[in-house]
Amino acid sequence: MFFKYLIPFATVVALLGCGGHRSSEATEARTGVVTDSLGIIHPDYAKGFNVSYQDDMVLLNINDPENKEAEQFHFALTDKYFSGMLPEGYIRINIPVESAICMTSLQLSNFLKLDIPEKVVGITSTRHLHNVKMNEQLKKGQTHKIGIEGNFDNEVIMAINPDVIFISPFKRGGYDAIRNVDIPMIPHLGYKELTPLGQAEWIKVIGLLTGKAADANLEFAGIEKRYNDLKAMVDTVSYRPTVFSGEMRGGNWYAVGGKSFLAQLFRDAGGDYFLKDNNESGGVTLDYETVYTNAAHADYWRIVNSFDGDYNYNVLKEQDNRYTDFDAWKKHGVIYCNMKEVPFYERMPVEPEVVLSDFIHVFHPDILPDHEPSYYHLLEK
Incomplete structure (x- = not known):
């Protein structure tokens, strides 16, 4: 079942101490299954993505947080057995994503916070890489260096054959050179968010794509509470x-x-x-x-x-x-x-x-x- 990795709503109540009631019919209309969960993604601070749920897919829309007139990107997230029609203009991504290339440390930070570094099979620079697990993966050949921006090694990328490549399309990245490898490229625009919490909230996008949406929501809830508590101390x-x-x-x-x-x-x-x-x-x-x-x-x-x-x-x-x-x-x-x-x-x-x-x-x-x-x-x- 497509939403099998979502946590029951009762768990949310127990973990977050929040009340409220939603009927089975309303829940089913939202998720396609008679369950609600902490795994429902909704951005509260980030301006660069939004998520909507349909019976058999999740629609992920990504836009430039600084410029609503810039190019937008649309992805239909499905399971591998999906055989229906996609909305016009949407690119299909099978989830959960099991392997990915990260072009920036900001993208990598989301995977590390969710404790899923093994899903990162390719990165660009290792100049300031401190994470022990990632360095071990590089040493063992489980993660590969794919070259630098503007000079990517297409042969290495194709040999890795990740499920997705995360990019920063509004930076100088030389991505045209890797478009012919036929691997979905998903923009990660956290670097363009105008608030610290907006930038951090992109962890939800990675959580959604990797089947860790519930974990991402919990991580961000903790970040948000600690940040706002500190902010209130100096208001x-x-x-x-x-x-x-x-x-x-x-x-x-x-x-x-x-x-x-x-x-x-x-x-x-x-x-x-x-x-x-x-x-x-x-x-x-x-x-x-x-x-x-x-x-x-x-x-x-x-x-x-x-x-x-x-x-x-x-x-x-x-x-x-x-x-x-x-x-x-x-x-x-x-x-x-x-x-x-x-x-x-x-x-x-x-x-x-x-x-x-x-x-x-x-x-x-x-x-x-x-x-x-x-x-x-x-x-x-």
């Missing part, structure tokens, strides 16, 4: 420190816009982002003078990079002496994450509440005085 703070982000590279300063999920994280942590009035949601390229004008007296400076050795204020000075003009450098207000030391990209997307705790601990140490940083810490020397 009424009287002082909101200013924070800026990014570094100079090749003569330009790279940051993110004021509508990005990172800017939202700063706000939820009780801070003010230096570009809070900016209306862009993605990356922004600035000149040094613009950054200095807006951030010279900011309290904190957030930096993420990959560095060998002890990253400190002298290293920043050596990289660009102009950094010493910022109050955040002078007063030791740099919030730092070294991707060589922490599994930033493979875990951070599904742990926004942990990142939020790190920022709250810095911005308002009296609120979380005993917090142990996981991703970001304040540079002391």
Whole structure:
């Protein structure tokens, strides 16, 4: 039976402590079987996907969270015995998916959070890969490197022959080169969500596709509760420190816009982002003078990079002496994450509440005085 992997509704009540009653007829109309479950997927924060249930299939619709006019993608999820008609414009995907290629660490983070790394049979970069299971799979040949964006190895991909390939179609990915391998490509657009919870909620898409919808709902419910509980702790703070982000590279300063999920994280942590009035949601390229004008007296400076050795204020000075003009450098207000030391990209997307705790601990140490940083810490020397 198509929905055999769903958990009975009574389990939901017991696990989440929520009440309510739904008749068998109403349930049957929604799922095609006389049962309800925690496995029903519904996005509450994510703007890039929606799900509807029919008698013998689930319709998954994916769109750009930032641009409703951009290309949309439609998938009909069925079991392998399905022989009916698909809605016009829908691509059939047999579920549960047993093998997949991930093009980004954000996609991989969903599989790792659901504890199903064995379903990931191909990845691109392993540069910042910390997960023990994934590294073991690579060593044993259970997971393969498929090349890099724009230079994928089609022979390796065809030899792996995964059920699906997850892509980021609005990035430069060189996906045209692999369209002829005849493997369904499913966009994973969590990276375009404008809120941390919206990005984390894409775990439900992976749960739906892999038969782990109930697990995904439970995982996200925990993330959501912890995040919102923390956010409520700083909602009424009287002082909101200013924070800026990014570094100079090749003569330009790279940051993110004021509508990005990172800017939202700063706000939820009780801070003010230096570009809070900016209306862009993605990356922004600035000149040094613009950054200095807006951030010279900011309290904190957030930096993420990959560095060998002890990253400190002298290293920043050596990289660009102009950094010493910022109050955040002078007063030791740099919030730092070294991707060589922490599994930033493979875990951070599904742990926004942990990142939020790190920022709250810095911005308002009296609120979380005993917090142990996981991703970001304040540079002391």
